[in-house]
Amino acid sequence: MKLMEEFLIAQFDISFIDVSAYIGLTAAGIMTLNLFIGLLLSVHYNTELRWPHRRLPLLELHKWSGYSALFISLLHPAWLPLAKAANYTVLAVFFPFITREQPILTSLGALAAYTLIFVVVTAYLRNRFKYTLWKKLHYASYVVIGSFLVHGIFTEPSLKQNAVIDYLDGGKLFIEACALVCVSLVVWRVTYGTKLRAFNAAQQPEAPSxxxxxxxxxxxxxxxxxxxxxxxxxxxxxxxxxxxxxxxxxxxxxxxxxxxxxxxxxxxxxxxxxxxxxxxxxxxxxxxxxxxxxxxxxxxxxxxxxxxGTFTFTGAGSDGVVLIAGGIGLTPLLSIVRHLVNQKWPHDVFLLFAVSTPAHGLFEEELHALAERYRHFHYLILPSRIDGTEWPGPSGRLQSSHLVELAPQIARLPVYLCGPEPMMAATIFSLRSLGVEEAQIHTESFGGAIIHDDALRAATIFFAKSKKTGLVTAGGTLLDAAEEYGVPIESLCRTGVCGTCKVQLISGEVKMHTDTSLTARDIRDNLVLACQARPTTSKIEIAC
Structure with missing residues (x-):
């Protein structure tokens, strides 16, 4: 290795320290590119509808630039123990704070490398995390780029103590340019996010008055x-x-x-x-x-x-939208389509309408007329079976291929999905296989799931406030019983999503197959969702 370094110095005037520095510059450039692509993804930037007006695999570019940045940043310090002039040990590569040559600044570089390992590993395993948790973990990317750029700007390239740094050197200028770009990107993203949140807040419906x-x-x-x-x-x-x-x-x-x-x-x-x-x-x-x-x-x-309801879309903050309906689940999505057409929204609207047979279609003439009138509207009616009738389009169960054929850029667009729960569950699986992030998927289900559970049983129910007693059938919900016996319980979605029907369980035990709208405090207070709670004991008492 010493002979190789001597050869490089003699022939090209490049030492192993220089090689390390050039690799570090490459890592900084790739990290900057990775940050840029990541921020574009965070705002759902559409390369087909905007510049460069052709499809670019931003998610793949973001992923592989992250892998490349990790590999090159780990390669960056590997040359230092081999350099004659560096006085850098192998142990110092892993624990740079033990070195005498700028230990704090070199430790920042190690912090960036270790944090980048964490970011890449958690991104690779992101499907094992809840999206909200993974998103918080991914914010560590800012630690990576910030510590690496500070390390690059203030570290003296020769690793000599008390050496004067030339901030106008070509390498330093490149790092400084990367830092300026990154700061500008972060400021833009924060500003854009603030404006978008304010706009969305203004669009959100107030409590019904x-x-x-x-x-x-x-x-x-x-x-x-x-x-x-x-x-x-x-x-x-x-x-x-x-x-x-x-x-x-x-x-x-x-x-x-x-x-x-x-x-x-x-x-x-x-x-x-x-x-x-x-x-x-x-x-x-x-x-x-x-x-x-x-x-x-x-x-x-x-x-x-x-x-x-918050299952709404006005077109704000998006460059396109995918709407997927199953049966009568078309109704809220039709309102969205009609509104976007009336507003002459200048972006693509994709509607996939899944039905049992061609005879189960709804508003077909209107959908055809809207597509004729509004060039941005694209729709597909997909019957699961055609029963011998002549059908010009595709048929069968909704598959990933149907979604991609209708909306090639679906991975980057918000998706609004409404229909029966089994259909929605299968569709969400297909969307995830296409790279659609959980945060992009907005759902509204019609009707609760059919529950088959041997633990459920018929029960006598006492409504404490109303002083009424009734019977809950095996598999029936507390909300069903309340409505049968004239006990008022406010309800909305009846699928466990909105949380409107929370009631306090005084005694007895119930089972809920959906409880995502309950908070930790609700659980401590023994609140249950009346539309989901089914008795597992013979006696139930609730506070209503």
Whole structure:
């Protein structure tokens, strides 16, 4: 090795210290590039819709630039123990604070290397973490780039004590330029993020302040088992509330002596201020749909409140969107499509509508007309089976290939998914296989999952506040029992997502197959979700 260094010095005037320095400069450049790509990914930058107007695999570039930065940064100090003039030991490569040559600054370089190992390993294993936890861990990237650049700027290249640093040297100028670029990128990202959060906060719906009545203006049969109800202000004029595309109304329905609530997504656009539409599918076990189908007529008043929900998209802060609907789950997404078309949103809107058979489609003529009118709208109706009918497009279960064919850039776009829970679970799996991050996926489910669990049993339930006693069937929820016996419990999604139906469990035991909307404090206070809680003991008491 000494002979090799002597040869390099004699032929090229380059020592092993110089080799280490050049490798360090390369690492700094790649780290800067990696930071740049990472920040583009964090704002969902779309290279097809923006410059350079062609598809670039940003996620792959970010990943491999990270791997390259790690390899080169580890290679950077490996030459120092071989350098005659460095007086640097192998142990000092791993623990540079023991060296006499600028121990603090060289230790910053080691900190960057060790932290980069942590960042790369956790990124490689990110699917084993919750997204929010992994995102916090990934912030260590800023420690990497910051400590490495400080190390590069203030370390004297020859590693000699008391040597004067030439900050106008070519290598120093390159590091300084990287530092300036990185600082500018971070300032831009912080500024952009602040503006985006402020904008989104302004777009978020406030707590519903409206509760009142709407009158049924008309009822339209969309299909044998789907009706659309057009609702207007009984006093005429505009609706007494405003809503965002994707939100819902909660209806208080009375049957016999019991009052129960059901929520239905608004499928009309908020631009139509004088009416709102809901589309309701008749199901065999649907108490709300049974009421609306058999107990209502044109001119009847319905008591409701809202609007509710955060499953909304107005186009703000995005360069495109993918909408995936299953069956009646089309309704909130149709509101989004109609709004974007009305606003002439200048970005691509991709809609995939999965149905059982071609006969189960909804709003097909309108979807076709919207695609003709608005060149940014692309849609695919995907029947799972065609039952011998002639169907010009693809069919079968929703697959990753269908998503990529419809929206090639799906990995970088926000995805809004609404439909039955089994369909949503399978679709989320496909989205993850395509590299769609969890934070990009927004969901709204229709109807709870069918639960089969041997631990569940029928129970006597006592409603402490209402002083009523009833029976919960095996597998039935506390919310089902409350509605049957006329005990008011506020509810919205009925899938365990919104947390509206929290009640305190006084005695007995229940099982919840979804409890993500419960906080640690809720659990300590023995709160449960009435729409998810099913008895596992023969007696239950709740505080309502």
């Amino acid at each position: 409206w509760r009142g009545e709407l009158v049924i203006h008309s009822i339209i049969d969309l299909r044998d088992d789907v009706k659309m109800f057009r609702l207007v202000n009984p006093r005429g004029g505009d609706l007494p509330f405003t809503f965002l595309p994707g939100q819902s109304l909660r209806f208080r329905l009375k049957q016999d002596d019991s009052v129960f609530t059901r929520s239905y997504s608004i499928c009309s656009a908020p631009d139509s201020k004088i009416f709102c539409d809901i589309a309701v599918k008749r199901t065999s076990d649907g108490k709300g749909s049974a009421y609306l189908y058999s107990m209502t007529q044109v001119g009847q008043l319905l008591t409701c409140d809202g609007p509710h």
